[in-house]
Structures are given as C-alpha cells and as structure tokens.
Amino acid sequence: MTDGNADYRYVNTTVLSVTALEAPVIVPSEHFDDELADTLQRLRLRRGMIQNVAGVQERRWWPEGFSFADAAAEAGAKALSEAGVDPGDVGLLINTSVSRANLEPSTAAGIHHSLNLPPAALNFDIANACLGFVNGMQVAANMIDAGQIRYALVVAGESARQAQQATLERLRRPEATRADIKEQFATLTLGSGAAAMVLAAADTHPQGHRLVGGVGRAATRHHELCVGDNTRMRTDAKGLLDAGLDLAAATWARAGDWDWQHLDLYAMHQVSVAHTRGVVDRLGLDPARVPSTFPRLGNIGPASLPITLAHHADRLNPGDRVLCMGVGSGLNTCALEIVW
Numbered sequence: 623m624t625d626g627n628a629d630y631r632y633v634n635t636t637v638l639s640v641t642a643l644e645a646p647v648i649v650p651s652e653h654f655d656d657e658l659a660d661t662l663q664r665l666r667l668r669r670g671m672i673q674n675v676a677g678v679q680e681r682r683w684w685p686e687g688f689s690f691a692d693a694a695a696e697a698g699a700k701a702l703s704e705a706g707v708d709p710g711d712v713g714l715l716i717n718t719s720v721s722r723a724n725l726e727p728s729t730a731a732g733i734h735h736s737l738n739l740p741p742a743a744l745n746f747d748i749a750n751a752c753l754g755f756v757n758g759m760q761v762a763a764n765m766i767d768a769g770q771i772r773y774a775l776v777v778a779g780e781s782a783r784q785a786q787q788a789t790l791e792r793l794r795r796p797e798a799t800r801a802d803i804k805e806q807f808a809t810l811t812l813g814s815g816a817a818a819m820v821l822a823a824a825d826t827h828p829q830g831h832r833l834v835g836g837v838g839r840a841a842t843r844h845h846e847l848c849v850g851d852n853t854r855m856r857t858d859a860k861g862l863l864d865a866g867l868d869l870a871a872a873t874w875a876r877a878g879d880w881d882w883q884h885l886d887l888y889a890m891h892q893v894s895v896a897h898t899r900g901v902v903d904r905l906g907l908d909p910a911r912v913p914s915t916f917p918r919l920g921n922i923g924p925a926s927l928p929i930t931l932a933h934h935a936d937r938l939n940p941g942d943r944v945l946c947m948g949v950g951s952g953l954n955t956c957a958l959e960i961v962w
Contacts, residue, residue, distance in 0.1 A: 628876060629837055635763040636830030637960055638705035638820040642932035643697040644919065645682035645781075645814035654810055657790045665800050672810055677895030681813035681920030683783040690721040691729050693816035694779030695736035701818035702737075702775065709737055713771030714762055715745040718754035718778045720923045721852075722747075733777060744771075751848075752891050753950030754778065754924035755817065756958055762821045763833050774821045778925040782812035788853035808848070808857040811894060813920025817928035836946075836958035837877040841869045848951040866949040867900045873955045874905050880959065882945055885911065887934060891948035892916035892926040901947070924950075938962040 651672040655662070662669060672678050684693060694717060702709055715737070717730035734745040750757050755778050762774035789809045793802060824832055844865045848857045874882075888907055890898065892915050902909050915930045922929060927948050938944065942962040949955045 628839055629835070630760070631835035632763045632767050632833045634824045635766045635833040636822055636824040636827050637833060638707065638822050638827060638830050639701045640819045640928050640932045640935060641697055641701040641704060641817065642929040643693055643700065643816040645684045645693070647683040647685060648680055649683055650680045651678055651810075654786075654790065658793055661793055661798050661803070664796075665798075665803070667800070667803065671807070675807075675894075675896075676811045677917055678811045678920050679917050681782060681811075683814050684781050689723065690719055690779035690781040690814070690816070691723070691732050692736075692779070693781075693814075694719060694729070694777040694818070695733045697779065697816040697818035698733060698737055698775050698777045701820045705820035705822075707773050707820055707822070710740050712739050712743050712773050712775050714765055714774040715739055715743055716758040716762060716774070716776045717745075717747045718749070718758040718776060718924045719747070719780060720749065720751060720754065721780050737775075750954060751950035751952055752921075752923050752926065753948050753952075753954050753956055755819075755928050756924075756946055756948055756956045759819065759821065759833070759946075759958060760956075766821060766823050772823055772826070775818060776821070777816070777818040778923070778928070779816040780812075780923045780925050781814045782920065783814065785809055785850070785853055785855060786812065792854075804859070805856045806854070808859060808921075809850070809855045811916075811921050813922045815919060815922040815925050815929055817925040817932060819928055832961045834959040834961055836956060837873055837880065838954065838956040839869060839873045839876060840955075841865060841872075841953045844953045845951075847953070862951075863896060863900060865953055866897065866955075867904050869953050869955045870901055870947075870949055871904050873957060877957060882957065882959070884908070885945050885959075886942035886962075887938060887944045888912045889927055889931040889934070889944060889946045891950075892919070892930060893921050
C-alpha cells in the first residue's frame with residue numbers, strides 16, 4: 623500500500639500575512655451554568671464542568687445580524703491590507719468555514735463579492751471540519767507552485783451562537799438526561815471568530831514566511847464519532863480523544879524525516895485542555911511552545927489554528943520553525959511546517 627499524498631513539499635509558496643478577528647460578545651461558561659441550573663440540579667451534576675473538564679472559561683459570539691461570512695470577509699480584508707496586496711491581484715479565494723447558511727451558493731461567492739475580488743479570481747469552499755483551513759493552505763500552495771496564480775486568500779469564519787442557544791434550549795427540557803449532556807457537551811465548548819491568510823509566490827516575495835510542506839493521514843473509520851449541523855452536535859468525547867491521539871501519533875511517526883521534535887512554535891487546533899495535554903504528552907513536545915487560545919476563545923473550528931498562529935506571530939523571529947497541527951472530525955489530520 624502506497625502512502626500516496628501523505629507527504630508533500632512546496633518550492634515557491636510563502637505566507638505574507640495571517641490575521642485573527644475576535645467576536646465581541648463575551649459569553650462566560652458560568653452563563654451556561656446559570657442557563658442549565660435546573661437541569662444540573664435535577665441530574666445531580668456540578669456546575670463548572672465546561673471550565674473544569676474542557677478548560678474553556680469563556681467564548682465569544684457575534685452580535686445579532688453579523689454573520690460568520692461577514693466575519694470571514696472582514697478578516698480577509700484585514701489580511702490583504704497587512705500583506706500589502708491589492709484585492710484586484712488575488713487569483714484564488716478559499717472559504718474553509720464549517721458554518722454555512724445554505725447549501726448553495728458557496729459561502730465563498732458572497733465573500734468574493736464583499737471583498738470586490740476580480741472576476742478572474744477562482745472562489746470556492748473547502749469543508750473538512752476543523753482541518754479545513756490547513757487544507758485550504760495546501761490547495762492554495764499547490765496552485766501557486768504550479769504558477770497558476772500569484773496570490774491566494776484563505777479565510778474561515780465561525781459562529782457558535784445558533785448551535786449553543788439551540789443546545790441550551792434542549793438541555794433545559796425536563797426530559798433531558800445525563801446522556802444528553804454528555805453527548806452534546808462539546809457543543810458548549812465552541813466559540814466564534816474568524817481568520818484569514820494571504821499566500822504568494824516566494825520568488826517575488828522573499829520577505830514572506832516560507833511554506834515548507836508536511837504530512838497528512840486519515841482514519842475515516844471514526845467518521846461517526848462527531849457529527850454536527852447548525853443546531854446540534856453529538857460527540858463521543860472519549861472515543862474522539864483516543865482516536866485523535868492515535869492518529870496524531872501515527873502521523874508523527876510517519877514524519878520522522880522532518881525533524882519536528884524541537885520546533886519554535888506548535889500552532890495546534892484548539893479543542894480542550896485534555897486534547898492539548900494529550901498531544902503534548904503523546905508526541906513528547908515542550909508545552910511552553912504549544913500556546914493555548916481555547917480557555918478564552920473556545921474551539922473555533924478551522925479558524926482556531928490560524929487564530930492561534932496570528933496571536934503569537936509577533937513572538938517569532940526570522941528563521942523560526944512553526945508547525946501547524948490539527949485533527950478534524952472524520953478523522954483526518956495534518957502537520958504543515960512554515961519557516962518564519
């Protein structure tokens with residue numbers, strides 16, 4: 623059996639900017655405890671489970687009337703401005719949001735219009751759960767390396783408000799059980815936010831951060847461990863954690879030639895304290911080089927990883943090695959190196 627596309631390398635792609643956009647409405651986890659107070663008392667469950675088990679102290683929501691697509695477009699505009707790239711030069715827009723308002727048209731079409739990108743700019747969605755943003759970077763880099771485009775914009779915007787409000791309403795019902803809370807617990811750890819990245823040809827932008835390549839693997843026998851839609855997400859939390867750690871370890875073993883054991887920063891998808899500690903322990907990483915944003919932002923799906931990178935980019939020096947790491951429901955995983 624061949625490893626096919628498990629390993630990939632890029633020769634002429636660089637990152638010009640990566641930006642984060644935080645939703646402004648802060649929702650502490652204590653608010654969810656208050657909303658579920660009667661249910662918790664009836665089922666003899668303690669308050670503080672979200673904080674104590676997942677490590678999520680708060681998350682953010684967008685204001686009413688401001689959509690995840692609006693957020694993705696705003697993050698994209700910010701990334702283009704910081705990169706010094708004219709929207710008219712963009713050859714590719716990829717939206718990687720899990721959130722979606724409709725099946726068609728693509729969310730990317732509306733974002734393309736909002737940003738006033740040129741008619742020649744390809745635009746489409748890539749959906750792969752929490753791994754979508756990294757997949758967007760891969761596709762963009764392939765097209766840049768092929769010489770098809772000069773600039774690519776990858777965006778993700780997520781909104782947790784609708785799913786969390788619907789989940790709270792269900793769990794407040796008198797027929798809600800401990801099993802219901804366990805199955806829907808992960809929904810309450812989600813957050814809202816947006817991120818964007820501009821990629822370009824390295825031969826014309828030597829000041830950028832070189833995209834080196836990486837490794838990816840799949841374990842799709844686990845595709846039913848986490849299933850969600852706009853109002854409900856059911857998760858086998860322990861099964862997802864165990865399978866995700868196994869897949870991460872298998873991917874790490876496959877990446878032995880990459881020498882990733884002592885890099886300067888590991889920008890990981892943000893899930894919970896258990897997932898972060900599990901990956902750090904399993905792979906033998908230095909926890910001081912694995913920053914966390916989930917305690918105050920929650921799990922923002924595919925936007926989590928680039929938001930974490932954006933929040934810590936100012937600590938990086940030229941030549942620092944950064945590894946973007948994520949496991950997405952399905953299960954799929956990827957590790958992608960950037961030399962700053």
